[in-house]
Every structure is written in C-alpha cells, then in structure tokens.
Amino acid sequence: MIDPENFDPLAYVTAVAPAIGFSFAPARLAELAEAFALVVRVATPALLVNVPADVEPAPVFVA
Amino acid sequence: MKLHLLSASELAALIRSQEVTATQAVEAALARIAAHNPAVNAFTAVTAERALARAAEIDAMIAAGEQLGPLAGVPFAAKNLFDVAGVVTLAGSVIERRRSPATADGYGVAAMERAGAICVGCLNMDEYAYGFTTENSHYGACHNPHDLSRSAGGSSGGSGAAVAAGLVPLTLGTDTNGSIRVPSSNNGIWGIKPTYGRLSRAGGVMFVPSLDHVGPFARSVADLALAYEAMQGEDPDDPAQHWHGYQRVTDQLDLGIAGLRVARLGGYFAEGGMACVQQAADSVAQALGASETVELPLAAAGRSAAFLITAAEGANQHLDDLRIRPEDFEPLTRDRLIAGALLPAQWVVHAQRVRNHYRDQVLELFRHWDILVAPATPAPAMPIGQAMLDIDGVSVPLRASFGVYTQPISCVGLPVIAAPIQNIQGNLPVGVQLIAAPWAEDALFRAAAYLERSGLCSAPVAPNFA
Numbered sequence: 001m002i003d004p005e006n007f008d009p010l011a012y013v014t015a016v017a018p019a020i021g022f023s024f025a026p027a028r029l030a031e032l033a034e035a036f037a038l039v040v041r042v043a044t045p046a047l048l049v050n051v052p053a054d055v056e057p058a059p060v061f062v063a
Numbered sequence: 064m065k066l067h068l069l070s071a072s073e074l075a076a077l078i079r080s081q082e083v084t085a086t087q088a089v090e091a092a093l094a095r096i097a098a099h100n101p102a103v104n105a106f107t108a109v110t111a112e113r114a115l116a117r118a119a120e121i122d123a124m125i126a127a128g129e130q131l132g133p134l135a136g137v138p139f140a141a142k143n144l145f146d147v148a149g150v151v152t153l154a155g156s157v158i159e160r161r162r163s164p165a166t167a168d169g170y171g172v173a174a175m176e177r178a179g180a181i182c183v184g185c186l187n188m189d190e191y192a193y194g195f196t197t198e199n200s201h202y203g204a205c206h207n208p209h210d211l212s213r214s215a216g217g218s219s220g221g222s223g224a225a226v227a228a229g230l231v232p233l234t235l236g237t238d239t240n241g242s243i244r245v246p247s248s249n250n251g252i253w254g255i256k257p258t259y260g261r262l263s264r265a266g267g268v269m270f271v272p273s274l275d276h277v278g279p280f281a282r283s284v285a286d287l288a289l290a291y292e293a294m295q296g297e298d299p300d301d302p303a304q305h306w307h308g309y310q311r312v313t314d315q316l317d318l319g320i321a322g323l324r325v326a327r328l329g330g331y332f333a334e335g336g337m338a339c340v341q342q343a344a345d346s347v348a349q350a351l352g353a354s355e356t357v358e359l360p361l362a363a364a365g366r367s368a369a370f371l372i373t374a375a376e377g378a379n380q381h382l383d384d385l386r387i388r389p390e391d392f393e394p395l396t397r398d399r400l401i402a403g404a405l406l407p408a409q410w411v412v413h414a415q416r417v418r419n420h421y422r423d424q425v426l427e428l429f430r431h432w433d434i435l436v437a438p439a440t441p442a443p444a445m446p447i448g449q450a451m452l453d454i455d456g457v458s459v460p461l462r463a464s465f466g467v468y469t470q471p472i473s474c475v476g477l478p479v480i481a482a483p484i485q486n487i488q489g490n491l492p493v494g495v496q497l498i499a500a501p502w503a504e505d506a507l508f509r510a511a512a513y514l515e516r517s518g519l520c521s522a523p524v525a526p527n528f529a
Contacts, residue, residue, distance in 0.1 A: 001413055017406045021386050022096030035398035036405060039374055042463060046417045047410060051359075057415030058422070 001047040006038055009033040067089040067229035068524055070260045071137045073285040074232060075179070078136035085118040085136030085181065092138035092183050092374040096228045099528060103206045103215070107143050107224040108150050108185040113180045114138065134285035134291055135179030139233040139348025143185035143221050144192060145169040145233075146266040154268035155190040155218070158384050159393050161310040169266025170298050171235050171277050178293035183231060183483045185249055186221030192237060192270040193377055193400065194218050194246050195465035196447070200393050203446050207249055208525035213444040216249030216465070218242040219280070223250035226280045228369060229524035231289050233281050237264070241439075241469025244496060247280060247481035248439035252522040253511065254280045258501045259476025262306035263298035270301040271376040272303065272370060272475060275421055279322045282522040287480070288313045291504070307502055315505045316512035325351040325508055328437040328498075330358035332468055335454050339488045347482060347495040350519050351510055357428065357435070362471040365421040369474035370415035374403030376393045388399075395462065422475040429500035434510050438468050439481050439494035472498055482520045490526070 010033035017024055017032070024032060066074060066088060073242035077083040093111050100106045141147060144154040148166035153159050167173070172182055184493055191195050197205035197220025205220035207213040207227040215224040219236030224235050225244030236243045238256040247254030257279045262277050269275050292313060297306040313454045333341060333356075334491050359365075377383065377398045385392070392518035393402065428435070441454055445461055452461040474480055478501065480493040499506045514520040523529065 001345070001410070013402075013405060016407075017269065018208055018380075020404055022404075028482045032398055032405075035402040036306040038460065038463060039399070039402045042370045043367050043374075043410065043414070046365075046371060046414050047415050049361065049364045049420070051413070051416045055420045056415050057412050058419040061366070 002044060004040060004044045009037040009040060012036065067095050067153045068529065069232070071134060071232040071281065071289060073120035074138050075134055078125070084374065085121040085179045088136050088140055089114045089118040089183060092231050092321065093375060094525050096184065099228055099230060102211060102316050103208055103228050104203045104204055105186055105221040105228065105230060106140065106184045107187050107202050107221070109154060110147060110150065110184050114151065114181050121179060126153055130212045132177060132179035132293070134175065134293060135243060137180045137233065138231045138264055139175055139235065140178045140184045140186050140225055140231050141172050141182060141235040142188050142222050142524055144188060144237060144268040145172050145235060147172055147182060147185055150185055152268055153191070155188040155202065158388065159268065163290065167244045167266065170263040170300065174296055175212045175290065176293045180233065181351040182291065184236060186195055188221055189218035190342065190396045191377065191381065192218040192239060192242055193396045193460060195220065196462055198395065198447060202512060206392045206447070207444045208528050210250060210444065212425060212446055214249060214447050216444060218245045222280050223247060223252060225251045226250065226282055227525045227529040232295070233279055233286060235279055238278060238473060239271045239306045240373060240473055241466035243280065244439045244494060245465055245481065248494030249444040251278055251281055251483040251485050253284060253483060254278060254481045255287055255291055255504070255507070256473065256479045257291065258478040260303055262294050263296065263301040263304050265298055269380065273376060275471065278502045281518055282524070284508065284515045285313070285316060288316060288508055300509065310504060312505050312508040313332040315508045318350060318509050320345065320513045321508055323433045323510060324431065325353040325436065326357045327353045327432045328359055328435050329356035331362035331471070332437040334361065335467060336438050336456065339443065340438040340441060340493050343484045343487050344438045344495045345437055345491050346484070346519060347380045347514060350514060350517055351434065353436060357432065359428065359471060361421045362422040363472040364417055365471040368396045368417040368421065370416040371406065371472040372418070373455055374399065375406045379402030418474055419442060425475050426500065433499060433503065433506050435498040437496045437498065439496045440465055441467055443491035443493045451455050461479035468496065472496065478504045480511045482511055482514050483522045
C-alpha cells in the first residue's frame with residue numbers, strides 16, 4: 001500500500017493539488033508537503049496492515 | 064449559598080422544592096460567566112435573554128404545580144457547533160460567522176431543554192473540531208481553570224473549562240477522535256462519549272460524520288447520568304443513529320461493580336505517555352479490581368485508520384472553502400485539511416477496511432471483559448502555545464499526539480467515560496478512560512459511580528474558581 005521510506009510528499013502534493021482544484025506557489029507547496037508528510041507518518045501503521053480479502057470497508061459505520 | 068458549587072442534581076432539587084428559583088439559578092450562572100469568563104474564554108456567546116425568559120416560564124410552571132423534567136431550571140451550555148436558535152453556529156470558524164443564525168435548537172440542546180435545563184450560551188472550540196487544544200486564532204485560546212497558562216484541551220475545550228470553572232454544572236460537546244475525553248482529562252471533570260449511533264447529532268456542524276459523537280460533561284457521575292438520559296431519543300434526522308431504545312442509567316449508580324470483569328489495557332496504551340498518566344490508569348484499574356492486563360489488537364493501526372478517515376472526511380466537508388478562501392481558516396487547521404483533501408482514495412478505503420477488521424478483533428475482547436481501563440491523554444494539560452511534547456525522551460507534535468489513546472477507541476465507536484483524578488502532577492488533573500462494549504454505557508456508569516464513591520475520582524470546581 002505504501003513504502004514510507006521512499007514516499008516523496010513534495011512530488012505527490014505537487015502532482016495532485018492541481019487535480020483537486022488547488023493552485024499553490026512553490027513555497028506553499030513545501031509547507032503542504034510537510035503537512036502531508038505528517039499525515040503519512042501517522043497513517044503508515046494502518047496502510048501497512050494486510051487486511052483479509054473478504055473484509056469490506058466500513059463507510060457507514062455501525063458499532 | 065454558593066450555587067456554582069452545587070451539582071446539577073442538587074440545584075435541580077432546590078429548584079423543585081422552591082428553595083431556589085430557576086431565575087436565581089440562571090442569574091447566578093450569568094454572573095459567574097460575566098465575572099470569570101474573561102479569564103478562561105470558554106464562552107463565545109451568552110444567551111441571557113432567552114435563558115431568563117425560559118427560567119421565568121419554568122418558575123411559573125413550578126408555582127402552578129406542573130410536573131417538570133429532572134433538570135428543570137439547571138443552566139447548561141453547548142459547544143458552538145450545536146445549533147442554538149437565534150445564534151450563528153460558529154463551529155469555531157470565521158467562515159461560518161457569515162451564515163444566518165440558527166432557526167431552531169439542535170437535537171442535543173432541544174433534548175436538554177425538554178428535560179428542563181436552560182441553555183445560557185455557546186462554547187469555544189477548535190476550528191471545525193479539528194484539534195486537541197482549543198487554541199483558536201479567531202476567538203482566542205481557551206484557558207484551563209486549574210492553570211490559566213495551560214490548554215483546556217480540545218476540541219470541546221470551552222465545554223470542559225466552563226464546567227471546571229463552575230460557570231455551569233453541565234455542558235455538551237462532541238467527540239470525533241477524543242474531543243470529549245481530552246478536555247475531560249485536561250480539566251479534571253467527567254465526560255462521556257457514548258456508543259457511535261446512540262445519541263442524535265442532528266442540528267449542528269459535523270466534522271467527520273462516520274466518527275462524530277455527542278455527549279455531556281459534568282462534575283459528578285449523577286449529573287453525567289442525568290444529562291446522558293436527557294440527550295437520548297429516536298431521531299430520524301441523524302442517519303447514523305441506531306436507536307436501541309431508551310437506556311436508563313441513573314438507577315445503575317448504586318449497584319457497585321460486583322460481576323464486572325475489568326482489565327487494564329497494556330501494550331500500546333502503556334507506552335508513550337508520561338509516568339503520571341500511566342500511574343493514574345493503574346490506580347483506577349486497581350480500584351476496579353482489574354485482574355489482568357490485556358492488549359487491544361491493532362490499536363496503532365486503528366488510530367492510524369481514524370486519522371486517515373478524519374483527514375479525508377473532514378477535508379471533504381470544507382473543500383470549496385479551502386479552495387476559495389483558505390486564508391479564512393485557522394492556520395493550525397488549514398494545512399491539515401488541505402493534506403486530507405489530497406489523500407488518495409485507495410488509502411481511505413483501505414483505512415475503512417482496517418477499521419472493520421480492527422472492530423471485529425476488538426469486539427472479540429469484550430467476550431471476556433466488561434470494562435477496559437486506559438489513560439485518556441499522554442500528559443496533563445500542556446502550556447498554551449507549546450508545539451511539541453516530550454515523551455520518553457522523544458519529541459512529538461503535541462497537537463497530533465494528544466489523541467493517541469482516544470483515537471483507537473472512537474475509531475470503532477466504543478462507549479467511554481473519562482474519569483478524573485485531581486492533582487496528578489502538581490495541581491493538574493488527568494483523566495482515565497473506562498471503555499465498554501457497544502451499547503454497554505450502563506456498565507460504565509456503575510464503574511464511574513463506584514470510583515467516585517471510593518474518593519479516587521472526583522471533579523470539584525477548580526480551586527482558583529471555587
């Protein structure tokens with residue numbers, strides 16, 4: 001799902017932001033890459049979990 | 064008589080017996096807010112006119128011998144993401160300030176008023192509930208009544224500080240990743256995040272619909288139980304509500320803990336926090352007769368999944384404003400929301416699958432245990448403005464880390480009561496999570512009442528405000 005060692009947040013943010021409708025100056029892109037890097041860091045334990053193939057997502061969650 | 068030192072239950076009893084009028088109770092709360100809110104900055108709006116009018120109605124009904132709800136005449140306040148008729152629902156933002164005032168109360172506010180409680184205002188919070196410190200650049204930081212230089216926690220910081228400072232005995236807040244439990248811990252008061260789907264969230268600004276909960280704060284377990292009961296009710300306007308029928312808990316408070324199987328959560332929950340918060344959790348576990356330490360499987364992954372889902376759903380709620388007026392967002396929030404907007408769908412769907420998988424394993428644990436005990440926060444309240452938190456010699460970002468123990472629990476919607484212990488580090492309190500299986504809030508209230516009676520857990524008005 002992710003290779004946290006080789007993930008490049010600046011390259012990712014630079015590539016994706018225009019597709020979502022954002023336009024940022026290079027200095028802002030660097031700041032956002034930093035914010036995205038924090039998300040990736042906290043998200044990595046979930047992204048590294050091998051979920052059994054029959055487990056469905058829980059978009060509408062029931063406790 | 065110092066009305067602000069009374070519990071909601073005590074105040075309601077005095078009003079019922081006509082020793083105190085509802086008008087006197089509301090006037091006393093308004094006077095407390097006027098005198099002390101400048102120090103704590105808990106309130107962003109005070110609804111004095113509405114509250115006094117409602118108090119007069121209640122006094123007239125009491126004089127006429129009418130039967131009233133259990134909270135008749137008791138002042139309360141709500142986090143400013145709940146709709147309160149006549150007030151703009153800010154959700155901690157300036158963007159929302161442009162909208163029209165709410166035309167009706169949100170479900171939680173209306174439910175409290177049906178029980179007789181009187182809304183006296185709206186409370187400070189992190190912008191759009193995305194934070195754990197209520198350092199709100201638009202409306203000012205909320206200050207902790209136990210130490211005004213420190214954070215009241217967040218995102219329901221105003222709800223925590225208003226109760227701890229004795230401005231009102233009851234408040235309402237919301238909890239997506241810890242926003243009831245963190246302020247409960249920081250302010251040393253009781254709070255409950257019920258099971259996901261228990262209480263209606265309709266009538267307010269949502270943050271992350273698949274993770275959002277509402278719940279009350281109080282200074283006693285009996286008050287918490289009264290407010291929790293008052294907030295219940297079937298509501299078709301909240302599509303996530305799963306109505307299980309009315310759950311009475313005020314009759315559970317004297318039952319004790321006999322038969323409850325209690326364990327301390329170790330592993331993930333025994334790491335990464337200051338020694339004093341671990342000791343607090345140990346003392347609660349011991350008082351409840353915990354016989355074992357167990358691990359919540361995949362807790363770290365659960366926290367991560369909640370973080371991803373929060374970032375993506377939260378960003379989606381505000382995508383247009385993030386594109387059009389990013390400068391109007393709280394600087395502490397804006398870049399995290401934009402980062403969330405950029406997340407690949409693949410990751411978010413995977414997080415939802417992890418959540419399902421994790422939930423199944425967590426529920427298995429509750430075949431063996433009724434209550435699990437864990438710290439609520441990795442540290443007591445931290446100084447306002449502090450960006451990093453040192454734990455075990457490692458420096459971590461404070462604002463992202465304060466939910467480290469709460470996020471794995473709300474990720475799977477479990478009910479939790481935050482139980483306060485005072486003076487855990489100097490004059491600072493800290494909270495301990497009592498966690499139960501879905502829909503088993505009654506067990507939590509039994510344990511909380513037992514801890515309160517034992518004297519280990521308590522929530523007096525902060526000494527500087529008593």
